[in-house]
Amino acid sequence: MVEAVICIPSFRRPEGLRRTLASLAGQRTSLSFAVLVIDNDAAGREALAVASDFFRESGIPGHCAVEEKQGNCHAINAAFAGAMDRFPDAGFLLMIDDDETAAPGWLEAMVATARRLDADIAGGPVDRVFDHPVDAAMATHQLFRSIEAPTGPITAIHGTGNCLIRRRVFEAFGRPYFDPAFNFLGGGDMDFFTRCRRRGFRFAWCAEAEIVEHVATDRLTPGWLMRRSVRTGTINYLIDRRHASGPGGRLRVEAKNVASLGLSLWRAAKVLARTGSPLQASHPILLSWGRIMGSLGMIQAPYKDTAPAAP
Structure with a gap:
């Protein structure tokens, strides 16, 4: 019985995905969990190869599929829908990006916080590590900052890069969960969480559920x-x-x-x-x-x- 599924939409970041998966293999938790990877590059399919090697070598249960329709929201929808269908016992669906790594206690902390606070959705901090040295003005730019809050109830979160969503949230919405109108702009996650807040779902913040985003050089300008x-x-x-x-x-x-x-x-x-x-x-x-x-x-x-x- 799988209690939680960790979803990873991936697009042409094979080395980043390999690093992300390694951090999931290092989770210290008593929870039974699976990993689901969506490769959104139907031509190259590098994520498919990386994930297949990971499942074979780690023994962690999971699945990798290709989403041929290009787009951020298409990939996220495929990940969450796949998790819902393949792991019907999983009450907690989490997401991490393929340029991020999770601290060893990340999964345990997120699920424990959601359970303790009876939260429908939980988020956690994302700290940035830069591919090359940057000055203070760039390192502390508003776009590289995470929410700073203690563990507890919060009004809303805005991104899927470090989140937990209970199964009951997805059951309340029809598919597709994330609006494909935001496919190429971004912001589908913010729109989804806005709809969740308007529906009355409860949000929580878990300060202990730390994730690191590895910021690529092309974003450091x-x-x-x-x-x-x-x-x-x-x-x-x-x-x-x-x-x-x-x-x-x-x-x-x-x-x-x-x-x-x-x-x-x-x-x-x-x-x-x-x-x-x-x-x-x-x-x-x-x-x-x-x-x-x-x-x-x-x-x-x-x-x-x-x-x-x-x-």
């Missing part, structure tokens, strides 16, 4: 961070608009865009005075600009594969 800030603002706008009720609600969302422009300058000045970093000070301004871009239909697609691997 001012340009990448600035584009990510804009994208985050666009996601925030789209989710606000999606969940606005009636004409009045939609009008308030548009008014929020206007207000955010003025507030962003004030916030940027405060950040600059505190940190002395123009890069960090640009973040609130770019968030606001991202909201405006979203309202104009100007949507980024960073997860869209424009150069598929050779068969």
